[in-house]
Amino acid sequence: MKISLLILSLITISCGSKHTNRELKLAHGLDVNHSVHKAMELMSDRLEHHSGGKMTMRIYPNQQLGSERELLELLQIGSIDLSKASAAVVENFAPEIKLLSIPYLFRSDDHMAKVFDGPIGDALLASSSPYLFRGLSFYDAGKRSFYTKDRRVDKPEDLKGLKIRVQSSNTAIQMVNNFGAAATPIPFGELYTALQQGVVDGAENNPPSFYLTGHYEVCKYYILDEHTGVPDMLLISEHTWKKLNEEERGWLQQSARESYAYQKELWKKSEEEALEAVRVAGVEIIRPDKRLFQEESKAILGDLLDSERLKQLYHQVQDVK
């Protein structure tokens, strides 16, 4: 009798609560000192707060669960709930995202923020849902610039013949090859060793990643040509999304918005700190005439905009005032 009462009360308790406790698994490839990771920790707190403890997040940083490309595949099969990937990698799955890797797409930081935070940004975040994950938010990843081990680079011609690591992105491969270098895709986590062993002569990234990966220990020159403004994207598996009710989606969306706002606050400072830290460590920071790189990149714009939809998006971005 006592046992059946106990069972009955347990059933009542579990059926009585509308939301079961849910822990979402988020995996990404960045260091725990990166602004994106810090903003995810804030997201985790906010999610717990908004849901009254019914929904929580566990974060796996530093590529513990795989490279960005592998993590996107895990999202597709629902093995993890959330991930963060560079748009350059997402473009392999969702073609409209190629737009974000077009060289010199944005006129200014302000223009870039307006695009991410406006209707074009929303359309791009939603565009990957047929491929089994959808964007919840962007994260600012600033501008990407070249860094080299031994060769000083002041103009595009100086890149000729160098092996330059790129992300797994056709757009990045075409851009780097167009400068006369040999684009070499290598996963982010393998790059330090690749640079050290001379598999590649250089790479390209934003200041915080150049610094936090330790690549500056191997590369003497950082050339701020700022060729792309490829953002990071916070993504959720469609399998997870479909299981959530409206209220639960709302908690997540609100927490993601707060996380993005916080990361944008941290970004500028982390960029400045990273530049200062690599300079102090002995890296020569070169500020080349960016127009030379921009002019050179125009030659491939037609090839990069390889669908009507991409051309349309490109023009819409130019029209954002």
Ligand code: GCU
């Ligand atoms: C950026 C981005 C990372 C990405 C890296 C790369 O730093 O934030 O998510 O992995 O570029 O070049 O692979």
